[in-house]
Amino acid sequence: MLIAMRKTKKDDSSKYCLGIESSADDFGVGIVTFNGDILANKSDSYIPLEGGIHPREAARHHAEVADKVLKDALSKAGIKPSELSVIAFSQGPGLGPSLRTGATVSRALASYVEVPLVGVNHSVAHIEIGKLKTGAHDPITLYASGGNTMVTAFESGRYRVFGETLDIALGNCLDVFAREAGLKHKKGLPLGAAVELLAAKGGKLVSLPYVVKGMDLSLSGLLTAATAALKKGDCMLEDVCYSLQEHAFSMVTEVTERALAHTEKKEVLLTGGVAANKRLQSMLALIAEEHEAKFNVVPLEFATDNGAMIAWTGTLAYRHGLVTPIDKSYVKLRWRVDKVDVPWIQ
Amino acid sequence: MDTIDKIDSTKLFKKGAEASLFLADWYERKVIIKLRVPKKYRHETLDLQIRSYRTVHEPQLMHEAKKAGVATPLIYLVKVPESAIIMEYIEGQQLKQVLNKVPKQERHELCFKIGESIAKLHSYGLIHGDLTTSNMILNPNGKIFFIDFGLGEKNSELEAQGVDLHLLKRALQSTHYQFWEENLHSVLCGYTSVLGVQIAEKVYEKIREIEKRGRYVEERKQ
Numbered sequence: 384m385l386i387a388m389r390k391t392k393k394d395d396s397s398k399y400c401l402g403i404e405s406s407a408d409d410f411g412v413g414i415v416t417f418n419g420d421i422l423a424n425k426s427d428s429y430i431p432l433e434g435g436i437h438p439r440e441a442a443r444h445h446a447e448v449a450d451k452v453l454k455d456a457l458s459k460a461g462i463k464p465s466e467l468s469v470i471a472f473s474q475g476p477g478l479g480p481s482l483r484t485g486a487t488v489s490r491a492l493a494s495y496v497e498v499p500l501v502g503v504n505h506s507v508a509h510i511e512i513g514k515l516k517t518g519a520h521d522p523i524t525l526y527a528s529g530g531n532t533m534v535t536a537f538e539s540g541r542y543r544v545f546g547e548t549l550d551i552a553l554g555n556c557l558d559v560f561a562r563e564a565g566l567k568h569k570k571g572l573p574l575g576a577a578v579e580l581l582a583a584k585g586g587k588l589v590s591l592p593y594v595v596k597g598m599d600l601s602l603s604g605l606l607t608a609a610t611a612a613l614k615k616g617d618c619m620l621e622d623v624c625y626s627l628q629e630h631a632f633s634m635v636t637e638v639t640e641r642a643l644a645h646t647e648k649k650e651v652l653l654t655g656g657v658a659a660n661k662r663l664q665s666m667l668a669l670i671a672e673e674h675e676a677k678f679n680v681v682p683l684e685f686a687t688d689n690g691a692m693i694a695w696t697g698t699l700a701y702r703h704g705l706v707t708p709i710d711k712s713y714v715k716l717r718w719r720v721d722k723v724d725v726p727w728i729q
Numbered sequence: 730m731d732t733i734d735k736i737d738s739t740k741l742f743k744k745g746a747e748a749s750l751f752l753a754d755w756y757e758r759k760v761i762i763k764l765r766v767p768k769k770y771r772h773e774t775l776d777l778q779i780r781s782y783r784t785v786h787e788p789q790l791m792h793e794a795k796k797a798g799v800a801t802p803l804i805y806l807v808k809v810p811e812s813a814i815i816m817e818y819i820e821g822q823q824l825k826q827v828l829n830k831v832p833k834q835e836r837h838e839l840c841f842k843i844g845e846s847i848a849k850l851h852s853y854g855l856i857h858g859d860l861t862t863s864n865m866i867l868n869p870n871g872k873i874f875f876i877d878f879g880l881g882e883k884n885s886e887l888e889a890q891g892v893d894l895h896l897l898k899r900a901l902q903s904t905h906y907q908f909w910e911e912n913l914h915s916v917l918c919g920y921t922s923v924l925g926v927q928i929a930e931k932v933y934e935k936i937r938e939i940e941k942r943g944r945y946v947e948e949r950k951q
Contacts, residue, residue: 543903549892550942588774595880597859597896633771637746644746645863645904666770673769721902 396420398468400701401456401492402694405485406477406505407530408436410445412456413691417468417698419515422460424684424691425452430568435558442480449488456690464496471697474502474707475715477530482714490709501697502707505688506531506720509681510542511699512692513654517679523648525639525667528655528688529554532635534598534642535720537728542720545642546598553631554657556602560627563610564620573687578624579660585625589618593630598641600634632663640670652679658686699727747783747879755815760805763787765812765879780812783879788814790855790878797853799846800874819876821868828862828905828912836908837915842873844919847894850875851932852924854885856893861900891935894920898936 395417404411411426429444431437457464472489475482493500510524523536533547554575561574568574591608594601609627612618643651651671657663664680671678685692703726742752742761751762765780784807791801803817828836843865850857858880866874897916901909921929
């Protein structure tokens with residue numbers, strides 16, 4: 384009913400969706416038009432004083448900055464809340480307290496503006512923003528971030544998982560190693576980027592475990608071995624960073640190539656926070672070339688968690704009749720990508 | 730390639746992710762030459778290590794599999810420096826192509842046979858390492874051949890057996906998602922029929938444990 388009432392004669396370029404992302408350490412707000420123009424993409428990151436993300440602290444951060452980030456995004460887009468057609472939010476997977484903060488803000492905003500709410504799967508959003516920004520149509524996607532490492536492709540109504548990590552995520556592997564090496568997360572230089580910079584100065588290959596199991600891979604043993612190699616003290620940090628990257632990236636590339644050969648798709652898409660890494664990009668570009676597929680990488684601004692990807696995916700879902708009633712808008716901490724119907728793809 | 734003697738009319742049969750397969754005549758036999766080509770994306774040293782390791786191990790494991798009672802192609806020649814294996818060509822179709830097309834009853838029987846073969850490998854201390862329906866060939870006599878042992882290992886641990894079956898489950902989910910649950914059920918029935926309920930149950934428990942370790946799975950507790 385609500386959808387029918389809201390259907391006006393406005394064209395897609397003057398209909399707006401606001402998306403809120405809060406699944407981990409970033410609180411992001413994006414505003415997009417229904418035809419995919421991104422009018423605003425603002426965010427604020429929680430940076431732990433030490434260690435990894437503390438979920439409750441991250442949620443506290445999100446609650447503190449929500450108001451400001453929302454205002455920034457609306458002012459950047461140059462629209463008033465009353466002009467929004469729909470509110471989308473990251474419903475999972477992710478950290479409970481962080482997700483709940485974003486969901487609360489989204490519910491409040493949707494109720495206030497009196498527009499529908501759409502819960503979006505965070506992993507699907509990473510794929511969709513990658514497709515939007517690169518023009519990829521039906522790719523094999525390697526989605527690698529701090530919380531996820533998976534190879535997916537669309538098949539019969541859903542993104543199917545062809546390969547994934549059996550334990551920790553690629554970004555998590557790099558981050559934990561960086562912390563073990565005493566590196567600090569600074570604004571504008573995430574730990575993964577710090578490892579990449581050091582790796583570029585290394586060049587001696589230290590032997591580490593290489594664990595590919597079918598289309599899946601395991602990174603926890605590699606992390607342990609790399610940390611041990613460093614602590615032993617007879618290897619340079621630069622060389623261990625280099626070797627860690629060489630091993631880990633070769634593993635995900637091998638798995639992606641397997642999926643590419645298996646599905647015979649003609650496009651490869653790299654998305655998620657680790658997509659920023661130049662060495663990983665170059666490896667995937669090589670396998671794409673080998674299989675005569677086009678290589679696409681999501682632009683840096685949309686590689687890390689962001690509100691625009693939620694807004695855009697919310698638009699796709701909303702236009703295909705999907706809305707999330709408030710009483711069904713609880714967060715789903717372990718919402719796998721292959722549990723989500725994506726009716727907007729034929 | 731030029732060091733591999735007596736090859737006539739070599740032609741590319743299939744280009745996989747890891748290796749290229751050539752169909753050739755070799756001493757009047759129809760053979761497959763499996764060539765693990767260098768991977769440009771990998772560091773040269775790491776690449777050579779991985780290719781040599783897999784080239785040496787694969788024929789060993791295929792041989793062991795036969796002892797365990799699981800059909801695999803005959804190995805004729807192994808050339809480690811070229812990362813090449815010459816093996817028997819098996820007439821037939823990949824199960825990947827067959828499984829979605831056959832009637833329900835036949836599908837269940839095939840899955841049951843797959844389960845039996847995996848159980849035979851496991852009870853003999855062998856792990857296939859890449860159990861997908863692309864790596865099983867059904868010959869015209871209805872016999873299933875297992876191929877592609879490149880990621881396999883000799884290992885009798887429950888952990889490895891659990892991962893092996895978990896991989897097959899994942900393959901069934903992604904490639905044969907329409908019937909993956911009943912297919913898996915038939916595989917597990919075949920598996921249990923060889924190993925007995927007690928041992929099989931331990932492996933299944935392990936699979937559940939492995940799945941809980943993954944990211945964002947329903948089964949995982951906070």
